[in-house]
Amino acid sequence: MTPVLQVLWEDWADRALGLPAYETAGAAGADIRANFPSEARDSGLTLAPMARHVVPTGLRVAIPRGYEMQIRPRSGLALKHGITLPNTPGTIDSDYRGPLGVLLVNLGAEPYTIHHGDRIAQIIVAPVVQVAFDLVQALDDTPRGAGGFGSTGRR
Secondary structure (H helix, E strand, C coil): CCCCCEEEECCCCCHHHCCCECCCCCCCCEEEECCCCHHHCCCCEEECCCCEEEEEEEEEEECCCCEEEEEECCHHHHHHHCEECCCCCEEECCCCCCEEEEEEEECCCCCEEECCCCEEEEEEEEECCCCCCCCCCCCCCCCCCCCCCCCCCCC
16 A cells, blocks of 8 residues: 655645656655745745755645655755755654755855755655664674774775
């Protein structure tokens, strides 16, 4: 059975932009758009290099219990302009009902303007497993052991 993500428009949102959408049949993520209040639609939002800002989407969601929504960068924006998410992937929990905003950062060398209706990120809804925590006296041994960052080699 396909999980259903319930979506609610904010009162001020531009509904003509449509809901998040999968742009191709094989897409894993649905693109989500910047949806600015009416007074900011013409100007958009310009992110200076190294600046970050929460960009509104005009949406609220109800994620099915047992799932999370991940907010991920769009690869084209990251490659061409340095626009990404500083907390990628961002996680939206199933019990959150507030406004859905996308935290963007400009890692590029030039200011970048986000226009009303621009596709700014993608969302993926994924199952979540909550575990129990068991305090133990020791952990089992593995071939990797305590090797950390880079411990498995370069190749």
